[in-house]
Amino acid sequence: MGMSNEAREKLSRVSVATITTALFKRGLRNQFIQDVHPLNPGLPNMVGEAFTLRYIPAREDLNPIGVFKDRAHPQRRAIEECPPDAVMVIDSRKDARAASAGSILVARLMKRGCAGIVTDGGFRDSPEIARLAIPAYHQRPASPTNLTRHQALDINVPIGCGDAPVFPGDIVVGDAEGVVVIPAHLAEEIAAEAIEMTAFEDFVTEEVLKGRSILGLYPATDPQAEHDFAAWRKAKGR
Amino acid sequence: MGMSNEAREKLSRVSVATITTALFKRGLRNQFIQDVHPLNPGLPNMVGEAFTLRYIPAREDLNPIGVFKDRAHPQRRAIEECPPDAVMVIDSRKDARAASAGSILVARLMKRGCAGIVTDGGFRDSPEIARLAIPAYHQRPASPTNLTRHQALDINVPIGCGDAPVFPGDIVVGDAEGVVVIPAHLAEEIAAEAIEMTAFEDFVTEEVLKGRSILGLYPATDPQAEHDFAAWRKAKGR
Amino acid sequence: MGMSNEAREKLSRVSVATITTALFKRGLRNQFIQDVHPLNPGLPNMVGEAFTLRYIPAREDLNPIGVFKDRAHPQRRAIEECPPDAVMVIDSRKDARAASAGSILVARLMKRGCAGIVTDGGFRDSPEIARLAIPAYHQRPASPTNLTRHQALDINVPIGCGDAPVFPGDIVVGDAEGVVVIPAHLAEEIAAEAIEMTAFEDFVTEEVLKGRSILGLYPATDPQAEHDFAAWRKAKGR
């Protein structure tokens, strides 16, 4: 099971925007995680299977500072259990008034070989996270400790994140723009299609920057455009 | 286990506002379900143990109209499994763009003897629900079918509803104003305290309507107020 | 052109919720006008072709109190030109800080035989409008005069209203719950289907109120349910 290395590699070379279009063609309109952005936009694409963490609103008596002493606390356990190459996706109910996690946990995730972390809330220690070499996406910085608003509840159940449905094992891709969730069963075909679309978009971009009109070119309704694209692919070896 | 009949009876005679104050005294500030109101405000208090239903954002391919043909669909199953006297509480992620449920399901819940239903989203068929004799609370009407935005996922797990944490078995109380969630282990003492507070508030209200100042009376820092309250209780048998 | 009398009559007897389900089956998920409600919920269904009015944000120098002296002012002209039996739908950009219209204009629309009025902003003179016998839907009351925030711009162009697309000639249906927009070319088939769905829902409601489980009944996956429904239709003549 899981995504092939080939698909993973392809998804590391295409944009989130291109993937959303491939999903749109299949009737999936809500797979983009709304209103999150990367803390460290200079990194390569984030690609990995979703490993989820679900938060509910914190009840004060259940969330004193001492809870983290419990090694079985779901937040801490999730950090140690998230598989290498997986992306941790946190359902923070779009509430960025308190942190979803901080730099120490994100650093641990990075050291464990995980592929990235996403929350629809906010991270604390955001300047430190921005300097780590693991892609991290949030809504806005949130200094107050997690316990102020969030109680970690479940590990690896289906969740919502930024109004997108996320099932464990879905393929999560992030770039400098945002994050998209590809249903697991579609990952291979979306990867293949997105690579093709990217070749065409790269060709079109070159043509447009040379001064060509988009009419007939994008989409390629003019046979000349099809022809030119074929020549371009040959020349570029793509 | 579960709430005593005595506690249930007491909670049916106090206001949600009074209960929130008793919870506040214990450090619990977020047990009021924000931004929901009753469709049928003339009914007696809703009191029951929480039975929860969790929704995530709908993925289009998983939520065609045919899914309800599956008898194991969590939404339909929840309606048939919610225990009599319990309150169904739905985590709709505060999204009222599509329905959490409609009048047929709510009617079935009523016939099964359930105590009420709450969503932080919206109900469809709201005019019909408003005429049923089961308390129902939502944010605003939402005609589009459930599947448009929501996928029922889990039954009876801890959830958030209107920014309040809700654990299965918590005691849910609703009146014409709103809904509050009492942690299960506090139900008996909150019920007892709220009855006492209600007696005092009723006494104060009577005095105020007779023209008495609130200073010294509410709270009763003036010994005369304490004295008068004792006399009032005796006279009223409360 | 336009809707048949038969379709109009059918649509006056079904709920907005039922219509949204029929549209959902055809892949249309955004035809419900979000976050509007009727000022006068006791009236019969509103059914009519959409006649639209588009507002943009008001520029102060173009919107002094004197503009209404111009008989060609689009707001006033729209009120006089909206065809009888049509529904005026106003794109107020979901901004209810100033009025979309007031009771005098709505009364004029009523006298001219129009079928209703909808704005995704607010009406002023809302208590007076609530007493008129023409269905009117808005977000919340808005006393400030239209000119404070809105400039009427266009008559009968495609618009957005409450996040739904509305094309002139689309069929607009409102009930005590809300408003839905049926694409013109689907009106006849949606009307026919909704009548059938309503018969089934009425049957199911009766059964549920008698104590029957929804499993196998709603949807009717149990052949007995199909059989009972057929018998019910015969008995009811529906």
Add this chain to the structure above:
Amino acid sequence: MGMSNEAREKLSRVSVATITTALFKRGLRNQFIQDVHPLNPGLPNMVGEAFTLRYIPAREDLNPIGVFKDRAHPQRRAIEECPPDAVMVIDSRKDARAASAGSILVARLMKRGCAGIVTDGGFRDSPEIARLAIPAYHQRPASPTNLTRHQALDINVPIGCGDAPVFPGDIVVGDAEGVVVIPAHLAEEIAAEAIEMTAFEDFVTEEVLKGRSILGLYPATDPQAEHDFAAWRKAKGR
């Protein structure tokens, strides 16, 4: 100082919508208190001078339940000091997650002869307040005790309420639709103008309900309309 009895009487007979138009003519566009509505819409107009109360966010250590034992607590003091015939206006920072006040305080205000109460947050005990004979306006019900989110700070300073500026002594008018704030120095002239405008609007409404077009009538650009209005006033003695 203060408003004349004549102005008060006039303002009790005009609508908030009409007053906002008179203010608009003077360049005042933001005097309508946004997003509040009456709990008891059947009462006569609320008219009175503004007496203000300012809240800031509650700091937990300063707001234990015991603070109300202090007779000098600004919230309690405000209730006892608001002058008869004045309207208490509360700046709750548009935060309805906790109560601005409850039924006992509102009842006391009523007994003291105050003219009404307005908050841009919410009241608790809203069903009880809805039964009192004092106009009360809020955003939505809020059961949690005041101390949960609000600390009463200042009495009778200039505030914002629902995005409108409110200065102590301004004239506050409320009807079944909403609340408007008239700068103190304009009260007499606005009252006079609004009475005139109301006469004209009543005339227009009658004409429109008889079937007359609004073109030339509203506004009265047609000399016939002027003429008919003069005749109407004479006949009605207005």
Add this chain to the structure above:
Amino acid sequence: MGMSNEAREKLSRVSVATITTALFKRGLRNQFIQDVHPLNPGLPNMVGEAFTLRYIPAREDLNPIGVFKDRAHPQRRAIEECPPDAVMVIDSRKDARAASAGSILVARLMKRGCAGIVTDGGFRDSPEIARLAIPAYHQRPASPTNLTRHQALDINVPIGCGDAPVFPGDIVVGDAEGVVVIPAHLAEEIAAEAIEMTAFEDFVTEEVLKGRSILGLYPATDPQAEHDFAAWRKAKGR
């Protein structure tokens, strides 16, 4: 018609903030496009006449992926028809859940010599757009293809953008802070006034950075300040 080269040049040397003050003096308070920011803040000012594009919510059946094959599709047509030196302004109803446009279209606009592009929604391919030498302003990145939420409808009609009214031919100015819309008939006088204001602000800034108090200086109520400013202008040749 249109703006003079002199005005264009002046507007390229003043800030959006200064322009909003000049507009405020003329009673125009809503000409700043709210909540948009530049993707490429290092570029010179954007100055150009508004060329508008209006979107409505997408209806699914009208917006399959194939629509762009139509050369007359308003979005694609707008990109080819926007005059050189003009600014394309898109009314996306403040909805950034799907893209208003992507990097290929923005690149084409750049190559055609247009002055910039503004949406109150979001762009896709935002990292690529950030590297183009054409000013682009949006609310936040939005990867999903345009068709997911938006249908391009009208070209060069008056629109709202970020709560500001925009008429075709208005002068649109953007800097590293934001975007302002100058009514066409005011462009020359605003340009002239803003240049003067900028000289004074530059003088004041220098003085303040030398340690001078703002009292009497800003505004220049102290005759010495007027005097010093005159000397400064002379010295600077401004």
Add this chain to the structure above:
Amino acid sequence: MGMSNEAREKLSRVSVATITTALFKRGLRNQFIQDVHPLNPGLPNMVGEAFTLRYIPAREDLNPIGVFKDRAHPQRRAIEECPPDAVMVIDSRKDARAASAGSILVARLMKRGCAGIVTDGGFRDSPEIARLAIPAYHQRPASPTNLTRHQALDINVPIGCGDAPVFPGDIVVGDAEGVVVIPAHLAEEIAAEAIEMTAFEDFVTEEVLKGRSILGLYPATDPQAEHDFAAWRKAKGR
């Protein structure tokens, strides 16, 4: 009175996130100013006593451009009166549609030796402010002049800012992530505790970056972790 130099120095070396945790341990959950960020994130920590400025919504007749000619205007006076080393905190009611202040005033504050400036609204001239060496925090840029929406009212009264309570004299600390408000009486002990916590967090970060698990380490429930931390402190001299 006031904070010791030692506490100020300590607070300049710890993060806002760490301080929020120390406050959380004392039951203070709302001291983080929500949704503001630094314009100039590369500066050292901002630390100073709060000096507050309160705005209310602008009434048009009271806020013509000429008001700033009055040297006693609260906004201008505040800029000249804010004590050196203090942080000016502005209650802009979270409204960023018009500016809280601009670069000239912020520059003056810097020259006067003030420690920083915070608004829960927005600044104009934000690119210029971003180049000043005084920490400044806001929600988002806001070009329109202050008078468009805000009237400066009060100096140095308790206020709300970004949903946090701020009392004059409270200690305000800002870093590249955000701003926290420490109640004055807690400043010394929070500073001391935060320094200790920071040492431990630095130790943990080093260990985690070496590959160590967080279980037993963070928090240090494993005696080995305590031991290692003691050794680390010794080695580092902290």
